Amino acid sequence: MHEPDLRTRATAPALPGDQLRNCASYYSGYGRREDGAGALLYRSGLEHPLYNGVLRWRGTDGTDGTDGTDGTDGAGAAVTAAGSRLAGLPWFWWVGPDSDEGVRDALRARGAVPAGRMPVMGAAIRERPVTTPVEGVDVVRVRTPQDLTRWAQAYARAFGIEERLTLPAERGRPPAEPLVRFSARAGDRVVGTAALLPAHGVAGVYVVSTHPEHRGRGIGTLMSQTVLQAGFDAGLRVATLQASEQGEPLYRRLGFEEWTAYELFTLPAR
Structure with a gap:
């Protein structure tokens, strides 16, 4: 497997937009990335909405996408085009502060249904984090194809995603991507996961999970701290993540605060 070099990372303070760019880099790594005509779209072909979607849309003229002439709006055209590109797949449209306002109305006008809210949280990493050990659990880097298989499984x-999807999703990510994965092991069993994406001057925290039978032991805390520690060692002083409802209390205890949020939409199948 590709071993990213984390020794030469920028130490300049990250801007809020860098957190969104980190998020976009992570999710678009799951599929063929199309970044043009104001839209950032990715398509893996896998049957789960996290693995396909539109992460932002901006009017190509720098406005809200409305031409103001005949009632046809650029956002509506973008929604129609994205629906064609992603036809036959489950997918999300992410609407956040990096998208133009007009896209919400365009989505609703075409029958889009809200699918949830995903807080974007950030934290300063002022000191090297200390990990809180969990008895009987060791944390190791994912290095081999066999490690990756067990990590994806x-x-x-933990997330309720079919195993037939997670492994091809992970194998399909860009080979030169600096994503660093960690496994929590209890004996020969992987009981927790996490990943660091050092991109855009930010330590992106992803895939923090705990096996259902091992929850309540502090594994999620340990894995989050491990990623933050690795980010600090890489010279990064700002961390970001997108929190689930269950994970948000943990991240607040670790010093994260909500900066903004994405609204997720799904569109009816064509």
Whole structure:
């Protein structure tokens, strides 16, 4: 497997937009990335909405996408085009502060249904984090193809995603991507996962999961701290993540605060 070099990372303070760019880099790594005509779209072909979607849309003229002439709006055209590109797949449209306002109305006008809210949280990493050990659990880097298989299977169980999807999703990510994965092991069993994406001057925290039978032991805390520690060692002083409802209290205890949020939409199948 590709071993990213984390020794030469920028130490300049990250801007809020860098957190969104980190998020976009992570999710678009799951599929063929199309970044043009104001839209950032990715398509993996896998049957789960996290693996396909539109992460932002901006009017190509720098406005809200409305031409103001005949009632046809650029956002509506973008929604129609994205629906064609992603036809036959489950997918999300992410609407956040990096998208133009007009896209919400365009989505609703075409029958889009709200699918949830995903807080974007950030934290300063002022000191090297200390990890809180969990008895009987060791944390190791994912280095081999066999490690990756077990890691993908572990987060599938934790997140309720079919294992037939998680492994091809992970294998399909860009080979030169600096994503660093960590496994929590209890004996020969992977009981927790996490990943660091050092991109855009930010330590992106992803795939923090705990096996259902091992929850309540502090594994999620340990894995989050491990990623933050690795980010600090890489010279990064700002961390970001997108929190689930269950994970948000943990991240607040670790010093994260909500900066903004994405609204997720799904569109009816064509």
